[in-house]
Amino acid sequence: MADDPHVCVRCNQPVVVNREMYEVFERMHWVCFHFEFEHGEHDPDVGCADPSCPMGATRINYLRDLGFEIRSQAEAATKYARNNLEDGFAQGVARGYYVVLSLMLDQANAFAIPPDSLRLEGLDPERDLL
Numbered sequence: 001m002a003d004d005p006h007v008c009v010r011c012n013q014p015v016v017v018n019r020e021m022y023e024v025f026e027r028m029h030w031v032c033f034h035f036e037f038e039h040g041e042h043d044p045d046v047g048c049a050d051p052s053c054p055m056g057a058t059r060i061n062y063l064r065d066l067g068f069e070i071r072s073q074a075e076a077a078t079k080y081a082r083n084n085l086e087d088g089f090a091q092g093v094a095r096g097y098y099v100v101l102s103l104m105l106d107q108a109n110a111f112a113i114p115p116d117s118l119r120l121e122g123l124d125p126e127r128d129l130l
Contacts, residue, residue, distance in 0.1 A: 067118035
């Protein structure tokens with residue numbers, strides 16, 4: 001019947017999104033289908049080779065968040081160091097962030113990763129962090 005609830009055979013939860021693909025996905029949510037048949041022996045918390053793997057986004061989100069956090073801390077450390085030139089420790093911390101972010105941008109360039117995917121767009125370490 002058309003009114004029968006679409007319940008995932010893997011997790012026993014209602015299938016709401018992609019209901020039209022319920023039978024194609026073996027009466028499962030797409031993500032349940034992916035983990036059941038496509039993810040293979042990979043740890044479910046780790047992305048697999050499938051570009052649509054929902055766990056693959058975890059790495060991307062991690063890198064975006066990490067880039068943003070390091071950049072934010074670097075900018076704050078640089079501002080503090082510029083206002084406290086006598087504080088050698090502050091100067092060292094700011095220089096360390098310069099080294100790290102320069103390396104991140106160099107490696108991103110080597111791997112053809114756009115800086116905006118790391119939330120480092122527009123950052124010039126020499127201009128902004130020295």
